[in-house]
Amino acid sequence: MAAVLGLSAVVMNVKANMTVYQLYLPTGNQYFMTDSTYEKSYDMKYGWTYQGVNWQAPSSGTAVYRTYNPNSGEHFFTTSHYEAAATVKAGWRWDNNGKSVFYSGGQEPVYRLYKSGQPHRYTPNISQVNSWANQGWKKEGIAFYAIYPNQNWSFDTMYYTYSAQKGDVHTPQFDYLNSNGQAISTYQNNNTYASYNNAIYNFNQNLAQVAADADYANWQARQKWSQQLNDLEVNLNQAQATVNAAQAQVKQYQILINQQQTYISEDQKEGLPTLQDQTLLNQYQINLDTVNHNLTQTQATYNALLAKKNSLIATGTDYVKLSYNITRSVDNKKVTIHFNQSNKLAGKITNKPSNLTSVLSR
Structure with missing residues:
Protein backbone atom coordinates (compact mmCIF):
# COMPACT_ATOMS: atom_id res chain seq x y z
CA MET A 1 0.00 0.00 0.00
CA ALA A 2 1.37 3.41 -0.83
CA ALA A 3 2.97 5.51 1.85
CA VAL A 4 0.56 5.23 4.75
CA LEU A 5 3.19 4.61 7.42
CA GLY A 6 2.78 1.49 9.54
CA LEU A 7 0.61 -0.43 7.07
CA SER A 8 1.62 -4.00 6.32
CA ALA A 9 2.63 -5.08 2.84
CA VAL A 10 -0.20 -5.98 0.47
CA VAL A 11 -0.42 -9.37 -1.27
CA MET A 12 -1.72 -9.04 -4.84
CA ASN A 13 -2.39 -11.54 -7.59
CA VAL A 14 -0.82 -10.80 -10.96
CA LYS A 15 -3.53 -10.28 -13.57
CA ALA A 16 -3.55 -10.50 -17.32
CA ASN A 17 -3.61 -7.26 -19.34
CA MET A 18 -2.78 -5.18 -16.31
CA THR A 19 -3.32 -1.45 -16.28
CA VAL A 20 -0.72 0.32 -14.17
CA TYR A 21 -2.04 3.40 -12.39
CA GLN A 22 0.03 6.30 -11.11
CA LEU A 23 -0.57 8.27 -7.92
CA TYR A 24 1.31 11.21 -6.43
CA LEU A 25 1.76 12.30 -2.81
CA PRO A 26 2.49 16.06 -2.69
CA THR A 27 3.68 16.05 0.94
CA GLY A 28 6.35 13.46 0.22
CA ASN A 29 6.92 14.36 -3.44
CA GLN A 30 6.46 10.66 -4.20
CA TYR A 31 5.10 8.76 -7.16
CA PHE A 32 3.49 5.36 -6.74
CA MET A 33 2.43 2.70 -9.24
CA THR A 34 -0.04 -0.13 -8.85
CA ASP A 35 -2.26 -2.33 -10.98
CA SER A 36 -4.74 -2.72 -8.10
CA THR A 37 -7.87 -0.59 -8.32
CA TYR A 38 -8.50 -1.34 -4.64
CA GLU A 39 -5.05 -0.11 -3.67
CA LYS A 40 -5.48 2.96 -5.86
CA SER A 41 -8.81 3.86 -4.26
CA TYR A 42 -7.50 3.15 -0.76
CA ASP A 43 -4.45 5.38 -1.13
CA MET A 44 -6.53 8.24 -2.50
CA LYS A 45 -8.29 8.35 0.88
CA TYR A 46 -4.93 9.17 2.49
CA GLY A 47 -3.91 12.17 0.42
CA TRP A 48 -2.60 10.53 -2.73
CA THR A 49 -3.65 12.16 -6.00
CA TYR A 50 -4.62 9.85 -8.83
CA GLN A 51 -2.80 10.90 -12.04
CA GLY A 52 -4.25 8.35 -14.41
CA VAL A 53 -3.06 5.31 -16.33
CA ASN A 54 0.72 5.21 -16.35
CA TRP A 55 1.12 2.35 -18.83
CA GLN A 56 -0.08 -1.13 -19.69
CA ALA A 57 1.83 -4.08 -18.26
CA PRO A 58 1.95 -7.39 -20.14
CA SER A 59 0.30 -10.51 -18.74
CA SER A 60 3.67 -12.27 -18.58
CA GLY A 61 7.33 -11.42 -18.80
CA THR A 62 10.11 -10.41 -16.42
CA ALA A 63 9.00 -9.97 -12.81
CA VAL A 64 8.96 -6.46 -11.36
CA TYR A 65 9.53 -6.43 -7.59
CA ARG A 66 8.42 -3.70 -5.21
CA THR A 67 9.83 -2.92 -1.79
CA TYR A 68 8.62 -0.41 0.77
CA ASN A 69 10.49 1.84 3.21
CA PRO A 70 8.38 2.07 6.41
CA ASN A 71 10.27 5.17 7.55
CA SER A 72 10.08 7.38 4.46
CA GLY A 73 7.09 5.78 2.76
CA GLU A 74 9.08 5.38 -0.47
CA HIS A 75 8.46 2.48 -2.85
CA PHE A 76 11.20 1.00 -4.98
CA PHE A 77 10.61 -0.91 -8.24
CA THR A 78 13.15 -3.16 -9.95
CA THR A 79 13.40 -6.26 -12.12
CA SER A 80 16.48 -7.33 -10.14
CA HIS A 81 15.62 -9.66 -7.27
CA TYR A 82 19.13 -9.09 -5.94
CA GLU A 83 18.65 -5.31 -5.91
CA ALA A 84 15.25 -5.62 -4.22
CA ALA A 85 16.64 -8.03 -1.61
CA ALA A 86 19.45 -5.57 -0.87
CA THR A 87 16.89 -2.91 0.08
CA VAL A 88 15.14 -5.43 2.35
CA LYS A 89 18.46 -6.11 4.11
CA ALA A 90 18.71 -2.35 4.63
CA GLY A 91 15.37 -2.28 6.46
CA TRP A 92 12.88 -2.08 3.62
CA ARG A 93 9.94 -4.47 3.36
CA TRP A 94 8.78 -6.70 0.55
CA ASP A 95 5.48 -5.88 -1.11
CA ASN A 96 3.41 -8.83 -2.35
CA ASN A 97 5.56 -11.21 -0.26
CA GLY A 98 8.51 -10.75 -2.59
CA LYS A 99 6.55 -11.79 -5.67
CA SER A 100 6.10 -9.81 -8.85
CA VAL A 101 3.69 -6.88 -8.57
CA PHE A 102 3.46 -6.70 -12.37
CA TYR A 103 5.54 -7.78 -15.33
CA SER A 104 8.11 -6.10 -17.52
CA GLY A 105 7.73 -6.71 -21.24
CA GLY A 106 6.94 -5.01 -24.52
CA GLN A 107 8.80 -2.35 -26.46
CA GLU A 108 8.22 0.76 -24.37
CA PRO A 109 11.02 1.54 -21.92
CA VAL A 110 10.17 2.87 -18.47
CA TYR A 111 13.05 4.96 -17.13
CA ARG A 112 14.25 5.34 -13.55
CA LEU A 113 15.78 8.49 -12.08
CA TYR A 114 17.27 9.31 -8.70
CA LYS A 115 18.10 12.47 -6.80
CA SER A 116 19.80 12.52 -3.42
CA GLY A 117 17.25 12.80 -0.62
CA GLN A 118 14.34 12.10 -2.99
CA PRO A 119 12.38 8.93 -3.84
CA HIS A 120 13.11 7.30 -7.18
CA ARG A 121 10.97 8.34 -10.09
CA TYR A 122 9.74 6.21 -12.99
CA THR A 123 8.31 7.31 -16.31
CA PRO A 124 7.96 6.11 -19.91
CA ASN A 125 7.91 9.75 -21.02
CA ILE A 126 11.33 10.66 -22.44
CA SER A 127 10.40 14.35 -22.37
CA GLN A 128 9.71 14.04 -18.64
CA VAL A 129 13.03 12.21 -18.19
CA ASN A 130 14.92 15.07 -19.79
CA SER A 131 12.95 17.66 -17.83
CA TRP A 132 13.77 15.99 -14.52
CA ALA A 133 17.41 15.52 -15.56
CA ASN A 134 17.62 19.28 -16.13
CA GLN A 135 16.42 19.69 -12.54
CA GLY A 136 19.30 17.64 -11.16
CA TRP A 137 17.89 14.11 -11.32
CA LYS A 138 20.30 11.36 -12.34
CA LYS A 139 19.26 9.05 -15.14
CA GLU A 140 19.62 5.42 -14.04
CA GLY A 141 18.58 3.94 -17.37
CA ILE A 142 15.70 1.62 -18.19
CA ALA A 143 14.03 0.13 -15.13
CA PHE A 144 11.71 -2.19 -17.08
CA TYR A 145 9.50 -2.31 -20.17
CA ALA A 146 5.79 -1.70 -20.76
CA ILE A 147 3.46 -2.26 -23.69
CA TYR A 148 1.96 0.51 -25.77
CA PRO A 149 -1.51 1.78 -24.96
CA ASN A 150 -4.29 0.09 -26.88
CA GLN A 151 -4.93 2.68 -29.56
CA ASN A 152 -7.99 2.31 -31.73
CA TRP A 153 -6.89 5.24 -33.89
CA SER A 154 -10.22 6.98 -33.50
CA PHE A 155 -10.45 10.18 -35.49
CA ASP A 156 -12.69 12.99 -36.64
CA THR A 157 -12.95 14.03 -40.28
CA MET A 158 -11.97 17.67 -40.67
CA TYR A 159 -13.27 19.64 -43.65
CA TYR A 160 -11.43 22.67 -44.94
CA THR A 161 -13.66 25.46 -46.17
CA TYR A 162 -11.34 28.30 -47.17
CA SER A 163 -12.40 27.45 -50.70
CA ALA A 164 -16.05 27.45 -49.52
CA GLN A 165 -16.39 23.89 -50.83
CA LYS A 166 -16.88 21.65 -47.79
CA GLY A 167 -16.87 18.37 -49.69
CA ASP A 168 -13.65 18.94 -51.63
CA VAL A 169 -10.86 18.67 -49.07
CA HIS A 170 -10.84 16.65 -45.88
CA THR A 171 -8.39 14.81 -43.65
CA PRO A 172 -8.49 12.75 -40.46
CA GLN A 173 -7.53 14.31 -37.15
CA PHE A 174 -6.67 11.61 -34.63
CA ASP A 175 -7.80 11.64 -31.03
CA TYR A 176 -5.54 12.12 -28.03
CA LEU A 177 -5.52 10.21 -24.75
CA ASN A 178 -6.38 11.75 -21.42
CA SER A 179 -4.69 10.64 -18.21
CA ASN A 180 -7.16 7.73 -17.97
CA GLY A 181 -6.31 6.47 -21.44
CA GLN A 182 -9.64 7.62 -22.89
CA ALA A 183 -9.80 9.08 -26.39
CA ILE A 184 -10.45 12.83 -26.56
CA SER A 185 -10.50 15.18 -29.54
CA THR A 186 -8.53 18.04 -27.96
CA TYR A 187 -4.80 18.02 -27.30
CA GLN A 188 -3.87 17.28 -23.70
CA ASN A 189 -0.33 17.43 -22.33
CA ASN A 190 -0.27 15.07 -19.38
CA ASN A 191 2.62 13.18 -17.81
CA THR A 192 1.03 9.82 -18.52
CA TYR A 193 0.65 10.13 -22.28
CA ALA A 194 2.65 13.29 -23.01
CA SER A 195 5.00 11.79 -25.62
CA TYR A 196 2.13 9.85 -27.15
CA ASN A 197 -0.08 12.94 -27.41
CA ASN A 198 2.81 15.01 -28.74
CA ALA A 199 3.32 12.43 -31.49
CA ILE A 200 -0.40 12.56 -32.32
CA TYR A 201 -0.30 16.36 -32.28
CA ASN A 202 2.65 16.51 -34.69
CA PHE A 203 1.02 13.93 -36.95
CA ASN A 204 -2.26 15.86 -36.93
CA GLN A 205 -0.37 19.05 -37.77
CA ASN A 206 1.25 17.35 -40.76
CA LEU A 207 -2.12 16.01 -41.90
CA ALA A 208 -3.70 19.43 -41.47
CA GLN A 209 -0.91 21.05 -43.50
CA ASP A 215 -7.62 23.58 -49.87
CA TYR A 216 -5.68 26.71 -50.84
CA ALA A 217 -4.87 25.18 -54.23
CA ASN A 218 -8.58 24.37 -54.57
CA TRP A 219 -9.46 27.98 -53.83
CA GLN A 220 -6.92 29.18 -56.41
CA ALA A 221 -8.22 26.77 -59.07
CA ARG A 222 -11.83 27.74 -58.47
CA GLN A 223 -10.99 31.45 -58.37
CA LYS A 224 -9.06 31.19 -61.63
CA TRP A 225 -11.97 29.39 -63.31
CA SER A 226 -14.45 31.97 -62.00
CA GLN A 227 -12.18 34.79 -63.17
CA GLN A 228 -11.99 33.22 -66.64
CA LEU A 229 -15.78 33.05 -66.74
CA ASN A 230 -16.07 36.66 -65.57
CA ASP A 231 -13.51 37.80 -68.16
CA LEU A 232 -15.47 36.00 -70.88
CA GLU A 233 -18.66 37.73 -69.73
CA VAL A 234 -16.93 41.12 -69.94
CA ASN A 235 -15.48 40.33 -73.38
CA LEU A 236 -18.85 39.03 -74.57
CA ASN A 237 -20.56 42.23 -73.48
CA GLN A 238 -17.92 44.27 -75.27
CA ALA A 239 -18.21 42.08 -78.39
CA GLN A 240 -22.00 42.39 -78.33
CA ALA A 241 -21.68 46.17 -78.09
CA THR A 242 -19.32 46.12 -81.09
CA VAL A 243 -21.76 43.93 -83.05
CA ASN A 244 -24.63 46.28 -82.17
CA ALA A 245 -22.58 49.27 -83.30
CA ALA A 246 -21.65 47.55 -86.58
CA GLN A 247 -25.29 46.59 -87.20
CA ALA A 248 -26.31 50.20 -86.57
CA GLN A 249 -23.71 51.39 -89.11
CA VAL A 250 -24.93 48.86 -91.68
CA LYS A 251 -28.48 50.07 -91.16
CA GLN A 252 -27.37 53.69 -91.40
CA TYR A 253 -25.54 53.18 -94.71
CA GLN A 254 -28.44 51.17 -96.12
CA ILE A 255 -30.71 54.13 -95.35
CA LEU A 256 -28.23 56.56 -96.95
CA ILE A 257 -27.90 54.36 -100.04
CA ASN A 258 -31.69 54.11 -100.41
CA GLN A 259 -31.99 57.89 -100.07
CA GLN A 260 -29.22 58.49 -102.61
CA GLN A 261 -30.79 56.08 -105.10
CA THR A 262 -34.07 58.02 -104.74
CA TYR A 263 -32.26 61.32 -105.42
CA ILE A 264 -30.62 59.91 -108.54
CA SER A 265 -33.94 58.56 -109.84
CA GLU A 266 -35.64 61.96 -109.35
CA ASP A 267 -32.73 63.80 -111.01
CA GLN A 268 -32.94 61.48 -114.00
CA LYS A 269 -36.69 62.15 -114.36
CA GLU A 270 -36.06 65.89 -114.37
CA GLY A 271 -33.06 65.63 -116.70
CA LEU A 272 -30.64 66.90 -114.08
CA PRO A 273 -27.00 65.79 -113.85
CA THR A 274 -26.45 62.78 -111.53
CA LEU A 275 -22.66 62.55 -111.43
CA GLN A 276 -22.30 64.07 -107.96
CA ASP A 277 -25.10 61.92 -106.52
CA GLN A 278 -23.67 58.80 -108.19
CA THR A 279 -20.22 59.49 -106.72
CA LEU A 280 -21.72 59.83 -103.24
CA LEU A 281 -23.74 56.63 -103.76
CA ASN A 282 -20.58 54.76 -104.71
CA GLN A 283 -18.88 55.99 -101.53
CA TYR A 284 -21.84 54.88 -99.41
CA GLN A 285 -21.68 51.41 -100.99
CA ILE A 286 -17.94 51.18 -100.27
CA ASN A 287 -18.59 52.20 -96.67
CA LEU A 288 -21.42 49.64 -96.44
CA ASP A 289 -19.09 46.90 -97.65
CA THR A 290 -16.57 47.94 -95.01
CA VAL A 291 -19.05 47.93 -92.11
CA ASN A 292 -20.54 44.63 -93.34
CA HIS A 293 -17.04 43.15 -93.24
CA ASN A 294 -16.53 44.56 -89.75
CA LEU A 295 -19.91 43.16 -88.70
CA THR A 296 -18.92 39.71 -89.96
CA GLN A 297 -15.66 39.85 -88.00
CA THR A 298 -17.22 41.15 -84.78
CA GLN A 299 -20.01 38.57 -85.04
CA ALA A 300 -17.39 35.84 -85.47
CA THR A 301 -15.52 37.16 -82.42
CA TYR A 302 -18.73 37.17 -80.38
CA ASN A 303 -19.64 33.64 -81.49
CA ALA A 304 -16.15 32.37 -80.58
CA LEU A 305 -16.36 33.95 -77.13
CA LEU A 306 -19.86 32.54 -76.61
CA ALA A 307 -18.69 29.06 -77.63
CA LYS A 308 -15.74 29.34 -75.24
CA LYS A 309 -18.05 30.40 -72.41
CA ASN A 310 -20.46 27.54 -73.07
CA SER A 311 -17.56 25.09 -73.21
CA LEU A 312 -16.16 26.42 -69.92
CA ILE A 313 -19.55 26.04 -68.25
CA ALA A 314 -20.08 22.57 -69.72
CA THR A 315 -16.63 21.43 -68.57
CA GLY A 316 -17.28 22.77 -65.09
CA THR A 317 -15.10 24.54 -62.58
CA ASP A 318 -11.48 23.59 -61.99
CA TYR A 319 -10.76 22.21 -58.54
CA VAL A 320 -8.36 20.39 -56.24
CA LYS A 321 -9.95 17.63 -54.16
CA LEU A 322 -8.30 15.64 -51.39
CA SER A 323 -9.56 12.23 -50.29
CA TYR A 324 -7.94 9.56 -48.15
CA ASN A 325 -8.08 6.04 -46.81
CA ILE A 326 -6.36 4.58 -43.76
CA THR A 327 -4.36 1.40 -43.24
CA ARG A 328 -3.02 0.12 -39.93
CA SER A 329 -0.20 -2.25 -39.13
CA VAL A 330 -0.98 -5.67 -37.69
CA ASP A 331 0.23 -4.60 -34.23
CA ASN A 332 -1.91 -1.42 -34.52
CA LYS A 333 1.06 0.81 -33.68
CA LYS A 334 1.51 2.26 -37.15
CA VAL A 335 -1.06 4.07 -39.23
CA THR A 336 -0.66 5.28 -42.79
CA ILE A 337 -2.87 7.89 -44.43
CA HIS A 338 -3.09 7.35 -48.17
CA PHE A 339 -4.01 10.69 -49.70
CA ASN A 340 -5.22 11.13 -53.25
CA GLN A 341 -5.21 14.67 -54.58
CA SER A 342 -7.39 15.00 -57.67
CA ASN A 343 -6.51 18.08 -59.70
CA LYS A 344 -8.80 19.41 -62.42
CA LEU A 345 -6.96 22.18 -64.19
CA ALA A 346 -7.99 23.58 -67.58
CA GLY A 347 -10.54 20.77 -67.73
CA LYS A 348 -7.90 18.03 -67.44
CA ILE A 349 -8.01 15.72 -64.41
CA THR A 350 -4.83 14.27 -62.89
CA ASN A 351 -4.35 12.33 -59.66
CA LYS A 352 -1.46 12.79 -57.25
CA PRO A 353 -1.14 10.13 -54.52
CA SER A 354 0.90 10.67 -51.33
CA ASN A 355 1.29 8.92 -47.97
CA LEU A 356 1.86 10.04 -44.39
CA THR A 357 2.78 7.47 -41.74
CA SER A 358 3.00 7.70 -37.97
CA VAL A 359 4.46 5.14 -35.57
CA LEU A 360 3.24 5.86 -32.07
CA SER A 361 4.78 5.46 -28.69
CA ARG A 362 4.01 7.40 -25.58
Missing part, protein backbone atom coordinates in the same frame (compact mmCIF):
# COMPACT_ATOMS: atom_id res chain seq x y z
CA VAL A 210 -1.49 18.65 -46.40
CA ALA A 211 -5.20 19.49 -46.31
CA ALA A 212 -4.61 23.24 -45.93
CA ASP A 213 -2.26 23.25 -48.94
CA ALA A 214 -4.80 21.32 -51.02
